[in-house]
Amino acid sequence: MLSLFLISRVIGYAALVYSLGTTCTTPLGSGTADPAAPFWMQDIKHQGIAAFNPNSTTYQVFRNVQDFGAKGDGITDDTDAINAAISAGDRCGGGTCPSSTTTPAVVFFPRGTYVISAPIIAYYYTQLIGDATDPPTLLATPGFQGIGVIDADPYIATGQFYDNTNNFFRSVRNFIIDLTQTPASSATTGIHWQIAQATSLMNLVINMSTESDTAHQGLVMENGSGGFLGDLVFNGGKYGMSVGNQQFTVRNVTVNNAQTCILAVWNWGWTFQGVKFNNCQIGFDISTGGGPPQPVAAEAIIDATAVNVPIFLRPSANSGQLDGSLVLSNIKLTNVPTAIGLFSGDVLLAGGTTTITSWAQGNIFTGSNGTGLYTQGYIAAPVKAAALLDSAGNIFGRTHPQYADYAVSQFVSVRDHGAMGDGVTDDTAALKEIFAAFAGCKIIFFDAGTYIVTSTVTIPAGTQMVGEAWSVIAGKGSAFQDMDHPRPVVRVGAPGSSGLVEITDIIFSTIGPAGGAIVVEWNAKQTTQGGAGMWDSHIRLGGAAGTNLQAANCPSDGSGGTAACKQNGLKINLILLSSPVFSNLP
Numbered sequence: 001m002l003s004l005f006l007i008s009r010v011i012g013y014a015a016l017v018y019s020l021g022t023t024c025t026t027p028l029g030s031g032t033a034d035p036a037a038p039f040w041m042q043d044i045k046h047q048g049i050a051a052f053n054p055n056s057t058t059y060q061v062f063r064n065v066q067d068f069g070a071k072g073d074g075i076t077d078d079t080d081a082i083n084a085a086i087s088a089g090d091r092c093g094g095g096t097c098p099s100s101t102t103t104p105a106v107v108f109f110p111r112g113t114y115v116i117s118a119p120i121i122a123y124y125y126t127q128l129i130g131d132a133t134d135p136p137t138l139l140a141t142p143g144f145q146g147i148g149v150i151d152a153d154p155y156i157a158t159g160q161f162y163d164n165t166n167n168f169f170r171s172v173r174n175f176i177i178d179l180t181q182t183p184a185s186s187a188t189t190g191i192h193w194q195i196a197q198a199t200s201l202m203n204l205v206i207n208m209s210t211e212s213d214t215a216h217q218g219l220v221m222e223n224g225s226g227g228f229l230g231d232l233v234f235n236g237g238k239y240g241m242s243v244g245n246q247q248f249t250v251r252n253v254t255v256n257n258a259q260t261c262i263l264a265v266w267n268w269g270w271t272f273q274g275v276k277f278n279n280c281q282i283g284f285d286i287s288t289g290g291g292p293p294q295p296v297a298a299e300a301i302i303d304a305t306a307v308n309v310p311i312f313l314r315p316s317a318n319s320g321q322l323d324g325s326l327v328l329s330n331i332k333l334t335n336v337p338t339a340i341g342l343f344s345g346d347v348l349l350a351g352g353t354t355t356i357t358s359w360a361q362g363n364i365f366t367g368s369n370g371t372g373l374y375t376q377g378y379i380a381a382p383v384k385a386a387a388l389l390d391s392a393g394n395i396f397g398r399t400h401p402q403y404a405d406y407a408v409s410q411f412v413s414v415r416d417h418g419a420m421g422d423g424v425t426d427d428t429a430a431l432k433e434i435f436a437a438f439a440g441c442k443i444i445f446f447d448a449g450t451y452i453v454t455s456t457v458t459i460p461a462g463t464q465m466v467g468e469a470w471s472v473i474a475g476k477g478s479a480f481q482d483m484d485h486p487r488p489v490v491r492v493g494a495p496g497s498s499g500l501v502e503i504t505d506i507i508f509s510t511i512g513p514a515g516g517a518i519v520v521e522w523n524a525k526q527t528t529q530g531g532a533g534m535w536d537s538h539i540r541l542g543g544a545a546g547t548n549l550q551a552a553n554c555p556s557d558g559s560g561g562t563a564a565c566k567q568n569g570l571k572i573n574l575i576l577l578s579s580p581v582f583s584n585l586p
């Protein structure tokens, strides 16, 4: 205890010394936005660029749908204007372009009600963002035609827009999607989200019919490969969510008054944390052994609540190992007669008003024994460290900060302070000066672009930084070549430092070759729970325009690659005693 105390004092002292090294004098403090003013994102200067777009000087990253003719007046059909805002600039879609990193876009929706009669097509590498201070409504018309109000992978005559397992870089935030004017019996869907990694849905409310014949669905995924969703509310509908995907993380989702809260068509490696079900007939309906193309294989349900739900979880079969692995941890039931009930009507686990501390189905392995013992029933509860729990005893989580209360004047743009982000200029010195001048005093806005650094840049403890369509910080050059002595491209916090660090919508990367790069070294220790983390931020190596690490540079001919292809040895290095929170970081 004593030594830990001493260590924390030393860290505190080091942080103090470090913070004196910055030159800003007026700490950021709380948000000062006028409540009547729009979200800062609407009014901040828009000067982001797509560094590797062939037309980088004219290509428009930020698009306000109202600049493309959308009215948001609750009367005018805004569908075409919104789709024009999304697709302008020779973007990647339509079934002829499977993927591209050269046409990023933020499509911003000011406050208002946007009337929608056909899908809004969410293109590759796009963030659809509503005003976070007063989320806009997307109102589906009674005659709405199409699979979903938002469609991330349209079906077309030749197949689909994109390959569902290579459908990366999407985010949809801050909307209310209202399906209640469409006929209850139509299978109208809020979002068709057939996507893969580096994708997120957040802060959405989807309203549907509560008629007994309702066929509305909040969210539909047939397949895909990974992603994150959180802070969603589904009201009404046949299904809140109807989902088949893999490696997926869900947190803080509420489903009210749906017939089935969540239909799991096929699930490989899903974690559902903090789901809240109210007044559904079935909580989780899990098509084990069925569904295209695989059954539920591994699903963890953690910190759920269900109130007035006759059956919390219904697997379609109970045929032993074919049903895959299920783990239930800390499930609070209130008036839920059946905790686990089979399609056959048999009750596997009775409910009531009770808490299921820990129940599992699947093979349990002990030590190095490679043969599991099939188990179905209560198991010993895992030990959860107190530091991982919130005040209610649930796994702690923190929503992606959006700074909705902050005024535009509380942000500072890196392009306004000498950084170019053009994928060519060495921005190392400019970024060092910006962090020294503004960390802790302004929210540092990385206008869209690719910022090249040629030596380690430290993001000091105290920094809040926000990207735009995943702004890129990339290490390049001689500093990052020595594989025996790799160096960080970015250090989050000086060694031993502690304090607030919030990093959102940023990609950390390299320009190859960079065999001696540690892309991110994380030192900063949080001083408040969840106070040091990254959200919707990613470490991406190769495969993107401008990295010199694409297929042509690194042929997969079995030769083991060339020197020009050398890539870093380490993506992220978490220093002992640091305590970051990561959300949606594939």
Ligand SMILES: *[C@@H]1O[C@H](CO)[C@@H](O)[C@H](O)[C@H]1NC(C)=O
Residues within 6 Å of the ligand: 054, 055, 058, 089, 090
């Ligand atoms: C570049 O801009 C020109 C003129 O606006 C346009 O015709 C062309 O299609 C653009 N090319 C790309 C690849 O975006």
Ligand SMILES: *[C@@H]1O[C@H](CO)[C@@H](O)[C@H](O)[C@H]1NC(C)=O
Residues within 6 Å of the ligand: 137, 176, 178, 207, 235
């Ligand atoms: C969505 O549904 C909820 C629950 O019925 C309701 O409270 C809310 O006002 C609805 N929102 C809109 C925009 O209709």
Ligand SMILES: *[C@@H]1O[C@H](CO)[C@@H](O)[C@H](O)[C@H]1NC(C)=O
Residues within 6 Å of the ligand: 164, 222, 223, 292, 293
């Ligand atoms: C994804 O789902 C669609 C619709 O069910 C199906 O046509 C397609 O074959 C599936 N793709 C894969 C790769 O599973």
Ligand SMILES: *[C@@H]1O[C@H](CO)[C@@H](O)[C@H](O)[C@H]1NC(C)=O
Residues within 6 Å of the ligand: 203, 204, 230, 231, 232, 233, 252, 397, 398, 399
């Ligand atoms: C859960 O999401 C709701 C919005 O749907 C938000 O108001 C609430 O703060 C979130 N809770 C947590 C613990 O993140």
Ligand SMILES: *[C@@H]1O[C@H](CO)[C@@H](O)[C@H](O)[C@H]1NC(C)=O
Residues within 6 Å of the ligand: 369, 370, 371, 372, 373
């Ligand atoms: C390995 O585990 C299986 C299943 O529990 C058990 O039958 C077997 O005896 C174990 N083998 C050893 C060497 O402990």
